[in-house]
Amino acid sequence: MTTISLDAVTLGKQLNASDIFDTAIALLDEQGTVAAWTHTAERLLGHSAGDIVGRSAALVLPSLDEATPTSAFVERCRAENGWPGATAVRRRDGRVLDVNVRITALHGQDGSARWLASVTDAGMPSGDAVDGSVRGPLLARAPIGVGVRDRQLRSIYVNDVAESHDGLSPDRRLGRRFTDVLPGANAETIEAVMRQVLHNGTTKIHEYRTWLPTSQGAEKPFTVSFQCLQGTDGESLGVCVISADVTASWQARERLAVLDRASARLGSTLDVMQAGQELADLAVPLLADYVAVDLEQSISFGEGPPVGISATGSRLPAFRRAGLASIRQG
Template identity: 30%
Template structure:
């Protein structure tokens, strides 16, 4: 017999737990094939506890062994040594814990090798019991061997291995996968796999993993193109296989996976993915750039499209030419105005891109080169670039500290005119700009330049239209002794904000007063010009003392001569001596009349057809106005705003007019606040005229 080892049984003896075992591959989980028995041995060496697993391992019912000597579980003791049960109990009591392999006797007479773990337990009565845990050695060997194999596999396998829980969060992964992701193992644990997989497949990869977890459908050798936060500079192609983990008692469900980087083998797939990403970026640019005719908004849309999907930072700068016909001179200093900037880098990058409004570039700069050739250029952020392009030392220091390592400069040119430049910057986490990137930047810049040019042209036309409209509309309406007027004009907030709404109050011979409101169809300079022509003509005709229907007939002829296809006009002539108001209407919304008692009437006896139609007579109607009555004239922008039905809008105006209190100016403000809580989509006009009778028996208007 070999000499005993210190603290343990002799090597090679039945008590040696280091006996080797084969590698097994079997269905189910490892522990499902290992029965664990729990038994207790009292101070007299008798069995005092028999757990459920003991019957499976030893074959004895509890009633057959309880209170019997524990020697019943072991073969006969050798002549030169103590019985196995006695030795187990003695070692457990003296050492506190003992493990060994012991030949064990099954109820059917079979002898098998069994591993024991024994230790003392003291009960409440002070008595000591030896508690034993026993398992068949062959099964334990298989578990240990397989676990050792799995540990070695996770430690040394060059293929990425991963275990995910049912929420697709990392439970375990090997170093190979961590290296592929470029992120340490510990930073994965507890986070979802989706956080490390940046794909452009519309969520297909995530849905595939979810199907494995929920439906148990394995995935074998599927190719996936992705990027990871640890390696965002390039696309990777991985061949992935996923399978559901077995759901043994006490374990959580989940997903296991094997991932192989096959990027080099699948380079064509990588290039195709990059091409799809460029097309997707162009699609987003087409949808999001140029949604308004506003220069600043268009520039912001460009930088929002490219950051962070194409670069880490971007700016848009426009050249403020004194004369649009001015030709770019590459030998002159260039001054630009920065109108948009965006970056996803930490400070000081935000200060770099957003800290300037006016930028000066010396002759020979990289910006001059891009504008001279009309093509995008790519430059590294180095000393040569600083010397050629950045003239302020403080700005140069910000650029160096920002983390940007390369810039792509694309000219903004439209209709042969230099509009400005856009710059795209990348940090060291990105690969250098490629020829494909330059081509993409050129397409983005071309679209942005066209949109900017359209916005600039529109702004010029809009300025002309606004100036014309302001000059043609009355800035103030003088009160007459018989009519006190409050008026409001609110331009539309849409791109076509200059419209054809107009109004006027005209003093007539004999103390009479004319109230006029009209609307020319269309927007912009043509509508403003047509409106001005009709307003001036109406004023000239009114002072000829024409009847309202005759005036509209002449105005209709003027509209036809001027090519004004559609315009409306409401004309009211009031005589304070008689209290009579004569009304003619060319297709305009009917006026409202609020009596002094608060009741409101709609004067819709005559509506007529719009101006410009021709050969249709206009009718008139007379109403009597009393002291303190209020007439309300308005255009459709007041009652048809934001998709509100026009009848509903008129009803709201009637209600507001009937309940209004205070001065005439306060009433006008209240109407706008009630009917137009937001800027209107179209021009809106409201004219309130408070009537004063000057005939016998009339008194002052106490409401004003």
Template identity: 30%
Template sequence: MPSDRLGGADGPGPIRSEPGSLLEHVVVAVFGIDEEDRICYWGPGAQNLFGHEAGSVLTRPAAALFPEPAPDEGPGPAAHLAERARALGYWRVRLPALHRDGSVFDCGFRVFPMTGATGASVVIGLASRGDELDRVKTNLSFLDSLFETCPIGLVMLDEELRYVHLNQAMADMDGIPLDEHLGRRMADIMITSDEGEYQRMLRSVADEGRTVIGTLVGLRTPGHPDRDQVRSVSFFPLTGAGDTRRGLGGLLLDVTDREQAILEATAARRRLALLDRAAASIGTTLDLDTTARELVGAVVPEFCDASVVELVEWMDETEAFDPELPVATRRIASGTTLPGPAVELVSGLREVTYPPGSNTHQMLSTGRPLCFTVDEDFATRTVVHQERAQLLLDSGLTCILMAPLIARGTVQGIAMFGRSAARPAFAEEDLGLAGELASRAALCLDNARLYGKVRDIALTLQRALLPSAPAAGPYVDISHRYLPGSRGTEVGGDWYDAITLPDDRVALVVGDVMGHGVPAAAAMGRLRITAKTLARHTAEPAALLDELDACAQEAGIEWATFLYLLYDPRTGRARIANAGHPPPLVRHRDGSVHSVGEVLGVPLGVGGVPYRSVEIEIPEGAVVALYTDGLIEARGQDIDTGIDALREQLRAPLGSLEEGADRILANLLPDTATDDTVLVLARVSGAPGRPPARGTGSPRRASS
């Protein structure tokens, strides 16, 4: 082995242990001893440890590295090292060593033989100061003991805040096995309700090098899902020396008992957050079933494992509750996260009857939320059928909280919330939360119920006033459709009619009263009846609109559009007057379509403007389309675009009028249409002796 291979002054620095480890600052000397016990190799670390430069020590006896032995001690330490290495193949020992300055220090040696390139045997020695080795051993022992026995949670996170190392105390604190932490993000284990503040704190330690000491954090973990904890946490950045992983080190201490106030505040924030979310999500529509489902969705699974909402079927809302009578309810919403029996329990029954003396009667008698333990006594008293009672006992629910849904001083229904053994039983604070949720839901359900009654009245009135099968005489075939808007919108004032007149004439009428609900339906009925009466005594459409406008003003109807078309099959001509309504469309046999838009007056009820009429010729077999704006208006679309779309639908082969009406509505009306819609298709034919057609349906003359 060449003596100056690594011994020059310009060679690499001292050999050290792996960067980032506890051995990083321990100098390791490497040297070689030949068969004559002379130094044949001298590394940079040896120069640092013993103080000799390579040029001054190479080829010298290895005994120069040790203090002079006593005369009666036999072979010196260097010879002993070489002999043990060759005899054992590997040997370690602690010996006094001699520094160049004459000082003696304790040194640890590791020696083993090697065969050089020339075949000669060389003993390689590795040496480090004994005190440095002792320090590393002490630190390692301390850290091992710390991770094994320390009651404080110790954790190491990478830069993405994922677990890379932790102790058993940390795993026990989380209730999750140690190995199931590794690779997971801390946010998946420590679940806080502080809107991300804890995670932002950790990020600041990782990104900005901040140190956090003794910060209190309220949390839950998947291992203890129903146990609120408070921990004192301290975090510091890891340096990432050498090529080691950067990240965070942390110490966490469970101080739940000491910080019960924080725990209670965390629970209170969670309840308030649930109430806020519920307030925003319950009552978004005026539909009973939707409102009930929103309540169930707000509480499952955050507040409970199962929930149902039931409406009480009172004979009369004003009747007093009699605890001696059964209570009949209708279940309109349910939900659960539990398996099998619980699903059947909450969703398998629509009509429910509670016998006198049930826990439901007890709750209704108090008018306050009550909590009950699910046992055989509860099941027997509350559930009528034995098989349903057994289903309750098998469901996994251990406690049920019942809350009355009270609005306007009347019990509207019942909300029930159930928890399994995996959660703690309902506490007093949970009763208050259930009461708040029930109050909110009861108000929304009451609004939906009242709205439904008013809407049913308006629909009934409107259907009674609209013609079910308008007669149109022998020369006009009629197909008509009326579609109320979506359930979230009150019924409107759209209407239509076909009026048979002397000499086989037919008046086609369509109108739209501004507004919704019972007032709009009543106004529509007055206009329809008045228009029908006037049609039998007024031959001129413009004059009819003048009379109808005066009647609208007298009745307080401020705005209503109206279209009147009077068809005479003997001449094939029609006279039209319009009070602000979308124009009729005429489809000819060849598929061409044109609108009669030249005549347009102000809506009824405005007053002060005379109406005029136009006369057009309608060819044999042509189809006239009358409609209301619900068919052609849509959000973000103007009326002209809607009329063009209807025109395209009319150009297609119609087939029968019934088929054509269904196809047009299916293609033009979205499922979410919010306005009422009327469509009337009328196919005309001429009476015997009708004169030949003279035009294409263009206006002939106007009168006022």
């Protein structure tokens, strides 16, 4: 069974809205009618919840028009197990916007189904940015975990990917709160965030890390967004929770952090011996448990005895120890 270490959750670190999931989210029923709307959808497409909830998905998906039977939309989603792709949408103000569209199938406890429509501005940078952050179009291509919770924070809909992100099977998740299945301070923190989202009708984005079984890999970082779902009169209906594996962006940020530290420490001196020791100090424990920096004798050195290296007794170039660091003192 998949396990999750709640001690790894670090919900206090909120990201900028542009880092991930700056995405219009709409919840559609089995007939393709908009059942819930979000502030991000209103910001991107210009329609308020009152304008669009209860109307056809044709207003969300520009490839449909009002004359298109919703059954055609539903059948296409079922046939393709969703609906990813690029298209164009006309905002309420008449402007045409190129977007990435993704439809995700959600399943309920009673066998009912919903579709989550995510629409992202295609003009945003795709994939990982140079600063290591993850941009919105990730939703159009990466596996994402999706769940919908009601006003009491009980799980009512979930997709097939969510289990791989937090270890909760649909049977354990549906009809229950986080604190019912993942008791602890961090589960309470997650629910506090969702209550805040419900109360304010806002979106919050956080990062956390989990430890999964060896067969699925070691510690993995995720980014999760909490968006308030709104009804026809703007009332809060529940919370949409979307999570994505951001291992690549996490590693990119760590690499940039290493480069920043290296440039600051290694560029501070022209002394070869000092630079060698700084290199060893930088590498431990970041890259290794033990590091020795040995430089060939022909390089201009300061004072200190050379270290001779000869496995067979033959004469080999002498090396001088320029740096030494270990995770063990002494």
